[in-house]
Amino acid sequence: MIKGVIFDLDGVITDTAKFHYIAWKNLASELGIEIDEKFNETLKGIPRLDSLIKILEYGGVRQKYSDTDIDSLADKKNEEYKLLLEELSKDDILPGIEEFIDELRSNNIKIGLASVSKNAPTILKKLELIEKIDFIADPSKVAKGKPAPDIFIEAARGIGLEIENTVGIEDAESGVKAMRACNMRSVGIGVEADLTLKGTSELSLEVISMLDK
Incomplete structure (x- = not known):
């Protein structure tokens, strides 16, 4: 689940x-x-x-x-x-993402971030999303970057869940490889994964729940 x-x-x-x-x-x-x-x-x-x-x-x-x-x-x-x-703003959130995050939160689903970017907190503040993320994995504290699974393992730990109860969302092959390396179920945005979507606007709890079946 x-x-x-x-x-x-x-x-x-x-x-x-x-x-x-x-x-x-x-x-x-x-x-x-x-x-x-x-x-x-x-x-x-x-x-x-x-x-x-x-x-x-x-x-x-x-x-x-x-x-x-x-x-x-x-x-x-x-x-x-x-x-x-500095040019970044809330208008730069990709289609459907804020609505999807709000849907997850309203269903008590924890939200983690597994980004190699050390600028992630700054970016999330600019997008006005930082308060909606439960845990941001710190890339400087993991041994290896993607395609190693370390940052996804750290993000799952940070939201207090076992890998089997999480799903990761990526747009890069290196990220999908990282998830597969730790047996995390994967959603790929324009990249092949356990569940492949064309764009972020297709994301919903109902859609990702297909991975539970």
Whole structure:
């Protein structure tokens, strides 16, 4: 029985992918690397440092940068990203998400967040949703990012439930792999999962309850 729902953030609750893309593209250009939107898709759901390493490897310059360099470059990207986030508002919640969250709450279903973004609390405040989330897993406190299952396990722990009583919602293959790695039932938004939906507007308690059958 579903007692808790664990959301990814980007591409499920809101879409800040455009901001990530602008910030990564600008940083890559400074380093003499050109990336496009197709390459940016491969960064979906991947932690910041791993994304940067992927960009450096793509540009064939990984060996030029020390771990300290990489940390400072990742921080630089994040500062630009945070400036871009200032534009975010309640209007940027994806279709049907707030209604779905309200439906879950009215049925006493716990809500957790399993996002690799350290900016998740800031984003949820901008969207005026933070008070509706029972627990936000801290990505800096888990050993491995997606596709490892650690952050989903932590989110389930945070809402006080066994994995078998939870369902996770993702839009990235790495996230679905993470859920499968801990036997959490999965809903995919535009990505293959235990239950695959075309968009967030299709989400409802009745729809995800199909996973109980």
